[in-house]
Amino acid sequence: MISQLLFAIVLIGAILLFYKNAYKIYQNIRLGKSVNRFDNPSERFKTMLLVAFGQQKMFKRPIPALLHLFVYVGFCIINIEMIEIIIDGLFDTHRVLSFLGDFYNFLIASFEILAFAVLLSCVIFFIRRNVLKLKRLNQPELNNWPRSDANYILITEILLMTAFLIMNAADQKLQVVLPESYHIAGSFPISQYLIGILPESINSLIFIERLAWWFHILGVLAFLNYLPISKHLHIILAFPNTYFSNLNLKGKFENMESVTAEVKAMLDPSLPPPSGDVSRFGVKDVHDLTWKNLLDAYTCTECGRCTSACPANITGKLLSPRKIIMDTRDRVEEVGKNININKTFVDDGKSLLDSYVTREEIWACTSCNACVEQCPVNINPLEIIMGLRQYAIMEESQAPASINNMLGNLENNGAPWKYSQADRANWTQM
Amino acid sequence: MENNLYIPTAAELVAKGETPEILFWVGCAGSFDERAQRITRDICKILQHVGIKYAILGTEESCTGDPAKRAGNEFVFQMQAMMNIQVLDGYEIKKIVTACPHCFNTIKNEYPSLGGNYEVIHHTQLIQSLIDDGKLKPNDGNEFKGKKITYHDPCYLGRANEVYEAPRKVLETLDADLVELKRCKSNGLCCGAGGAQMFKEPESGNKDINVERIEDVIESKAAIVAAACPFCMTMLRDGIKVKDKEQDIQVLDIAEITVRANGL
Numbered sequence: 252m253i254s255q256l257l258f259a260i261v262l263i264g265a266i267l268l269f270y271k272n273a274y275k276i277y278q279n280i281r282l283g284k285s286v287n288r289f290d291n292p293s294e295r296f297k298t299m300l301l302v303a304f305g306q307q308k309m310f311k312r313p314i315p316a317l318l319h320l321f322v323y324v325g326f327c328i329i330n331i332e333m334i335e336i337i338i339d340g341l342f343d344t345h346r347v348l349s350f351l352g353d354f355y356n357f358l359i360a361s362f363e364i365l366a367f368a369v370l371l372s373c374v375i376f377f378i379r380r381n382v383l384k385l386k387r388l389n390q391p392e393l394n395n396w397p398r399s400d401a402n403y404i405l406i407t408e409i410l411l412m413t414a415f416l417i418m419n420a421a422d423q424k425l426q427v428v429l430p431e432s433y434h435i436a437g438s439f440p441i442s443q444y445l446i447g448i449l450p451e452s453i454n455s456l457i458f459i460e461r462l463a464w465w466f467h468i469l470g471v472l473a474f475l476n477y478l479p480i481s482k483h484l485h486i487i488l489a490f491p492n493t494y495f496s497n498l499n500l501k502g503k504f505e506n507m508e509s510v511t512a513e514v515k516a517m518l519d520p521s522l523p524p525p526s527g528d529v530s531r532f533g534v535k536d537v538h539d540l541t542w543k544n545l546l547d548a549y550t551c552t553e554c555g556r557c558t559s560a561c562p563a564n565i566t567g568k569l570l571s572p573r574k575i576i577m578d579t580r581d582r583v584e585e586v587g588k589n590i591n592i593n594k595t596f597v598d599d600g601k602s603l604l605d606s607y608v609t610r611e612e613i614w615a616c617t618s619c620n621a622c623v624e625q626c627p628v629n630i631n632p633l634e635i636i637m638g639l640r641q642y643a644i645m646e647e648s649q650a651p652a653s654i655n656n657m658l659g660n661l662e663n664n665g666a667p668w669k670y671s672q673a674d675r676a677n678w679t680q681m
Numbered sequence: 682m683e684n685n686l687y688i689p690t691a692a693e694l695v696a697k698g699e700t701p702e703i704l705f706w707v708g709c710a711g712s713f714d715e716r717a718q719r720i721t722r723d724i725c726k727i728l729q730h731v732g733i734k735y736a737i738l739g740t741e742e743s744c745t746g747d748p749a750k751r752a753g754n755e756f757v758f759q760m761q762a763m764m765n766i767q768v769l770d771g772y773e774i775k776k777i778v779t780a781c782p783h784c785f786n787t788i789k790n791e792y793p794s795l796g797g798n799y800e801v802i803h804h805t806q807l808i809q810s811l812i813d814d815g816k817l818k819p820n821d822g823n824e825f826k827g828k829k830i831t832y833h834d835p836c837y838l839g840r841a842n843e844v845y846e847a848p849r850k851v852l853e854t855l856d857a858d859l860v861e862l863k864r865c866k867s868n869g870l871c872c873g874a875g876g877a878q879m880f881k882e883p884e885s886g887n888k889d890i891n892v893e894r895i896e897d898v899i900e901s902k903a904a905i906v907a908a909a910c911p912f913c914m915t916m917l918r919d920g921i922k923v924k925d926k927e928q929d930i931q932v933l934d935i936a937e938i939t940v941r942a943n944g945l
Contacts, residue, residue, distance in 0.1 A: 502841025
């Protein structure tokens with residue numbers, strides 16, 4: 252009875268805490284400007300099914316894609332077992348779903364095989380990250396917290412799967428030695444090999460079975476509450492983020508409507524000059540980004556596929572698209588805390604541009620869309636880079652001198668070089 | 682043939698009471714860059730050979746505004762765009778072929794919301810459709826037969842607009858030994874010129890992007906790398922110079938390859 256009550260309290264507490272932190276993230280995302288990503292629901296749903304559910308873009312790199320698929324499928328399927336664990340916990344039943352008979356045995360057997368696949372994949376991931384030291388998993392923007400975050404996730408998953416398998420092993424042994432309390436249920440293709448390492452004493456077995464059971468469920472609930480501060484949040488946000496993807500061709504950059512009104516007035520003096528509040532041109536801080544840019548930032552799991560395909564990063568420049576996204580998340584978290592404390596945003600003397608992202612980074616981009624193409628969850632770092640450039644140029648006139656020369660030429664003679672427009676067709680006379 | 686090239690402007694056609702079937706948007710590089718000018722003339726040769734009634738804007742053409750937009754100056758971009766749209770609409774242009782993927786992308790994707798609506802194709806798409814229609818056919822003994830040729834995807838043609846097949850289909854008609862670069866199609870590596878980089882020095886790093894790209898070309902052992910963008914052309918040629926491979930690797934535009942293979 253006490254354990255049932257305790258379980259109910261922990262379960263409800265964990266869910267409430269998660270809701271509270273998830274709501275904070277929702278509010279932070281809402282700080283972004285509006286952008287219409289609600290059109291064309293069927294196309295959006297299809298994109299989500301292919302890219303998030305179907306892991307389509309992961310398979311640009313087959314080995315990690317396969318390992319990730321095990322963890323992903325394992326995670327989704329093994330969580331079905333959570334239904335039983337929660338019912339057992341609340342009503343003091345034991346393997347309540349076992350009335351399903353053969354189908355139950357099939358389920359438990361699949362969970363075990365998947366649990367083993369998850370465990371193995373996570374061990375390989377851990378080795379890739381910490382022993383083989385793959386470049387994209389060891390770049391400077393991952394120093395400190397991001398590196399620990401990644402390892403905590405892998406270690407937690409390894410421990411959770413181990414607990415799950417040990418729980419099953421202990422249960423199996425109890426089904427034999429104490430059949431009056433532990434009725435025969437389940438099929439255990441993996442954990443049968445663990446029976447040998449368990450003690451013979453019934454009390455120890457019960458203790459181990461309970462310990463593993465509690466460890467597994469508490470671990471899962473703790474993990475749920477770890478998500479909001481972790482890159483692992485992608486397991487949830489990958490779905491909305493791909494649903495709200497940009498459906499246009501990658502080459503199409505949106506035109507700024509506020510500029511269109513002014514340019515039209517300049518070209519045609521009979522038009523009235525645009526009135527109303529002139530918003531800031533471009534992006535200086537996270538408020539100037541769209542909510543989708545901010546959703547991107549929270550969805551990023553820092554895999555670095557973007558950075559490893561970035562021509563600037565490959566050739567040793569400072570720019571890393573992954574860092575742009577991580578900086579955006581760090582900054583919006585900081586702004587969100589600021590608002591929570593002060594009720595409204597109080598200038599902290601910082602901004603995304605300069606305090607987080609340097610000019611050198613934004614000017615190294617070739618706008619080649621490689622980062623956008625590679626992202627397995629359709630994050631767009633390029634849009635943020637372009638926004639920062641727009642602010643630097645249009646609000647501050649701060650650009651590399653050669654860029655200013657090019658713009659001057661464009662305005663004066665309609666070409667990026669210093670050639671007269673009158674000479675434009677000279678090539679026809681060659 | 683050189684001397685017989687007749688390159689009409691839209692103004693000249695209109696003066697004769699005619700309208701062009703298709704407008705050839707030359708672009709700044711195609712107009713001013715000496716290497717790109719040769720490609721421009723080759724595209725004219727193809728258009729003339731197949732008898733398409735085309736025109737250029739001549740001195741009325743102006744930069745699409747792409748480098749301004751990618752540098753972040755939306756004002757200069759939209760000024761350029763709206764002035765160009767006025768000129769194009771003045772000649773009632775409906776269809777445009779461009780020699781530059783940057784012009785192609787900008788007119789096709791970014792002019793419509795500013796009021797410029799045209800059917801825009803890249804010259805590799807035009808050449809492919811001419812081959813499909815039987816209007817162009819490489820000579821049996823063309824100089825590319827059996828040669829090892831690779832293709833570098835321009836970002837603004839490939840990833841940006843998903844045109845991967847047209848240039849490849851043109852090359853497939855040559856009976857050449859085609860090889861792909863290790864980073865190709867949607868995974869293609871930029872030449873380093875996009876996003877207004879063409880007009881500035883690169884940020885400090887340990888290598889130039891075009892050198893990184895040329896290493897892919899060298900690894901492919903191709904004798905010819907086909908390009909489809911004047912900026913890629915410049916970057917790839919510079920990369921080849923840095924690697925001292927001018928004797929071994931040639932950079933040719935798809936239009937140049939077509940002209941030579943067809944003996945135009």
